[in-house]
Amino acid sequence: MRRATLIEYLLLLTAGTAVAAIVLIVIFIFHEGLPLMLKFGVVRFLTSSHWAPTRGEYGILPMIVGSLAVTVLAILIGAVLGLSCALFLAEFAPRKSVQILKPMIELLAGIPSVVYGFIGVVVLVPLIRRLLGGPGFSVLASAIVLGIMILPMVIAISLDALNAVPLSYKEGSLALGATRWQTLYRVLLPSARSGIIAALILGMGRAVGETMAVIMIAGNAVRLPDSLLSPVRTLTSNIALEMGYASGDHQAALFATGVVLFIITMILNTIALFTIQRRD
Amino acid sequence: MGSSRRSWLLALGLSGLFGLTGCARNNGDSLVIAGSTSVEPFAERLAELYTARQLKAAETSGTPVTEINIQGGGSSAGIRAVENGICQIGMSSRALTLAESSLYEIPIALDGIVIIVNRRNPVSALTIEQARAIFSGEVRSWDELGGLRQSITVITREEGSGTRASFEEKVMFGEDSVPRPFARDALVQDSNGAVREIVASDPAAIGYISFGLVDHRVRALALDRVSPSDSTIRSGSYPITRRFLFLTKGPPTGKAKDFIDYVLSPEGQQALIDEGLVSIR
Numbered sequence: 001m002r003r004a005t006l007i008e009y010l011l012l013l014t015a016g017t018a019v020a021a022i023v024l025i026v027i028f029i030f031h032e033g034l035p036l037m038l039k040f041g042v043v044r045f046l047t048s049s050h051w052a053p054t055r056g057e058y059g060i061l062p063m064i065v066g067s068l069a070v071t072v073l074a075i076l077i078g079a080v081l082g083l084s085c086a087l088f089l090a091e092f093a094p095r096k097s098v099q100i101l102k103p104m105i106e107l108l109a110g111i112p113s114v115v116y117g118f119i120g121v122v123v124l125v126p127l128i129r130r131l132l133g134g135p136g137f138s139v140l141a142s143a144i145v146l147g148i149m150i151l152p153m154v155i156a157i158s159l160d161a162l163n164a165v166p167l168s169y170k171e172g173s174l175a176l177g178a179t180r181w182q183t184l185y186r187v188l189l190p191s192a193r194s195g196i197i198a199a200l201i202l203g204m205g206r207a208v209g210e211t212m213a214v215i216m217i218a219g220n221a222v223r224l225p226d227s228l229l230s231p232v233r234t235l236t237s238n239i240a241l242e243m244g245y246a247s248g249d250h251q252a253a254l255f256a257t258g259v260v261l262f263i264i265t266m267i268l269n270t271i272a273l274f275t276i277q278r279r280d
Numbered sequence: 281m282g283s284s285r286r287s288w289l290l291a292l293g294l295s296g297l298f299g300l301t302g303c304a305r306n307n308g309d310s311l312v313i314a315g316s317t318s319v320e321p322f323a324e325r326l327a328e329l330y331t332a333r334q335l336k337a338a339e340t341s342g343t344p345v346t347e348i349n350i351q352g353g354g355s356s357a358g359i360r361a362v363e364n365g366i367c368q369i370g371m372s373s374r375a376l377t378l379a380e381s382s383l384y385e386i387p388i389a390l391d392g393i394v395i396i397v398n399r400r401n402p403v404s405a406l407t408i409e410q411a412r413a414i415f416s417g418e419v420r421s422w423d424e425l426g427g428l429r430q431s432i433t434v435i436t437r438e439e440g441s442g443t444r445a446s447f448e449e450k451v452m453f454g455e456d457s458v459p460r461p462f463a464r465d466a467l468v469q470d471s472n473g474a475v476r477e478i479v480a481s482d483p484a485a486i487g488y489i490s491f492g493l494v495d496h497r498v499r500a501l502a503l504d505r506v507s508p509s510d511s512t513i514r515s516g517s518y519p520i521t522r523r524f525l526f527l528t529k530g531p532p533t534g535k536a537k538d539f540i541d542y543v544l545s546p547e548g549q550q551a552l553i554d555e556g557l558v559s560i561r
Contacts, residue, residue: 052461054439126481135433135482137467220438220468231467241470245356245440 029262033255045256051222053242053250060257062224066232067208067264069225070142070218074207077147079200082154086196089155090162091184102159109152117213120145125217134229137219142232145213150203157202161195162188194275201272205265211236235261310347311535315358315371316442317471318391318490319524322555323350323371329551330542346535352471355442359383362527368536370527373442373490374449386526388543390558392491392513393447393520396476396498398483403427405502408519411451414486417463422484434466435475435487442522443472447488450520492556513558523560 037045040058048059085105089098120141129136165188173183189196211234219231220241233241239254246254313323327348334345353361355372359380362370376385395411397403403425406414413419415434423429437444452459469475475487480497491508494500500508503519512518532540542548549559 121477129482135467135485137478215470221465222468223464231465233468241438241468242440244353245360247360 026262029255029258032252033257033259036249036252037256037259040253046260049224051238053246053253056249058249058253058256060235060238060260062222063233063235063238063257064260065224066139066218067234067236067261069139070146070214070232070234071204071207073139073143073228074146074150075200075204077143078150078154078203078207081147082151082199082203083158083196085151086155086158086162087184089159091180091188102156105152105155107152108148109156113149113210113213114216116145116149117216120213120217128229132229134227135219135231137217137231138229139218139225139232140228142214142218142234143228145217146207146210149210149213150206153206154199154203157199158192158196161192161199164195165191197275198272201268204268208261208265208268209236211240215240235264310349311369311539312349312351312367313369313371313526314351314353314361314367315527316355316373316524317352317473318355318373318443318493319371319388320350320352321473322389322492322524322552322557325555326543326548326551327539329548330539333542346539348539354438354440354470355445356440359527362529365529368528369532369540372525372527373522374445375522376525376527383527383529384531386528386532386540386544387523387560388526388540389492389524389549389552389560390513391522391524392508392518392558393443393450393488393522394491394494394500394508395486395488395503396479396494396500397486398479398481399497399499400483401427401486401499403501404499405505407504408451409454411503412454412460415452415462415466416460417465428483430484433478433482433485434463435478435485436462436466436468437472437475437488438468438470441470443488443490446522447520491558494556510553510558524557 036058045058045060046064047061048057049061050057050059051062089101093101124141124144125136127136128134128138128141132140169187169191170183173187174180178186214234215237218234218237220233220237221231222233223230225232235257239257242250243254313327327350331345331348334343337343338345351367355374358367358370359372359376361367362383363380370383372385373391376383395406401422403422406425410419410425414425414432415436417434419425419432421429421431437447448459452462454460467478469478469487472489472493475489476493476495476498479485479487489498491500491513494508502508506512506518508518513521526540526543528536528540531537543552544560546561549561553559
């Protein structure tokens with residue numbers, strides 16, 4: 001009896017440490033970044049397009065738009081490709097192929113992001129420049145690379161969601177005379193919806209936070225992107241590019257960028273929670 | 281295999297991994313040098329030669345070999361790092377500001393900043409006014425300069441870069457005391473190497489890098505009719521020159537001093553000349 005309680009306490013301790021770490025990080029970011037946001041004016045911080053930290057200007061609107069543009073497009077690419085792949089693996093692929101394909105896809109998750117960025121710079125950027133014009137470093141390039149990066153996550157979770165749908169639903173639908181596509185579209189997908197949305201939200205979280213690959217292929221121009229081919233800077237790239245030498249207010253502004261990132265991620269997760277709860 | 285056998289093997293494996301840390305050869309202190317990405321490749325080359333020399337000497341005298349770690353991060357990052365004691369030697373490719381002037385500076389080489397374009401670009405010379413107009417986004421197309429009708433892709437460095445600071449000082453300042461800001465849609469890259477790569481592959485690109493890093497893949501432009509070369513940089517006739525600095529907190533001592541002495545020696549300076557810089561002597 002005593003040994004069980006000891007283990008309970010040990011587990012509680014480890015769980016508490018994990019939670020404490022997260023809480024402390026959040027407190028630290030807010031403590032460093034919030035004063036500057038208030039001093040400079042929260043609205044001005046979020047809506048000004050003028051980012052010139054050496055001259056005391058801290059407007060991060062271009063970076064917010066940059067992050068959102070790249071992420072939304074990446075999710076679209078990831079959703080279309082990933083969901084199709086998951087459907088294929090769940091419903092149409094022969095069992096033997098699934099046994100090979102699934103580990104291969106999971107392997108994609110193990111490739112470091114800097115390698116993705118490298119391939120992006122060497123292959124994708126010149127390709128976009130040649131075929132579509134512009135400098136090549138663009139929203140499009142970042143979205144494509146990020147979309148591919150989140151594929152393993154989206155596929156794996158969607159696949160699990162699709163496989164978790166009870167066989168009786170599928171069989172019942174087919175028995176009532178529905179075609180295979182109708183079963184897929186009207187029974188399988190709606191049943192797996194909460195899992196698929198969870199997959200997409202997780203993918204979005206990964207895309208918003210990705211820094212290394214994006215710095216290499218997005219161009220990092222501080223300007224509101226006006227087309228898919230414009231160079232863009234994301235919130236994460238902004239922090240990474242400038243943190244080496246930032247001090248005082250500049251450093252606080254970078255922490256404030258972290259605060260904004262944190263809030264965006266929180267909003268995304270809350271939306272995910274609501275969507276999942278509404279389903280059930 | 282039973283689960284207790286498995287955990288034994290796991291424990292054995294892990295402790296084996298820990299044991300490998302003892303294989304690190306070095307017993308002497310390590311020297312950390314951080315800062316400018318312009319100076320970085322040259323510092324690495326010097327560290328290579330210095331370590332080779334030390335290894336040779338260690339064979340006979342058995343003195344410990346200093347492990348030298350070179351990191352980039354940019355001039356401003358290097359200055360802050362040496363101020364905070366994170367590294368022993370900081371590298372800078374720009375002059376120190378008033379706030380930073382308490383550091384001990386040791387010039388190790390002369391360098392120029394060269395404006396580069398793609399090999400396929402017919403433009404081969406600019407005036408400083410033209411350069412300012414291009415990099416501030418006023419002139420947007422190559423055909424205004426005799427090139428093809430193509431929109432200019434401007435590439436600049438991040439704000440903490442010493443190269444950018446030196447370039448701004450010499451090119452972006454005009455008659456007014458405030459520098460013209462860089463074009464809003466200029467691409468920002470975080471090292472000389474990255475800028476050079478982009479210019480080498482994009483026919484419409486223009487950027488600025490350290491003279492020592494120019495190679496056959498890009499074309500260096502003449503500025504105000506002066507072509508960048510060893511002689512024009514040394515004589516100062518090329519308009520954008522700067523010194524590479526090693527920075528220490530107070531006069532260098534110990535391992536740092538030994539390495540810096542090597543860098544300033546004829547052998548060290550020759551190595552820098554071989555790599556494309558201009559000697560400080």
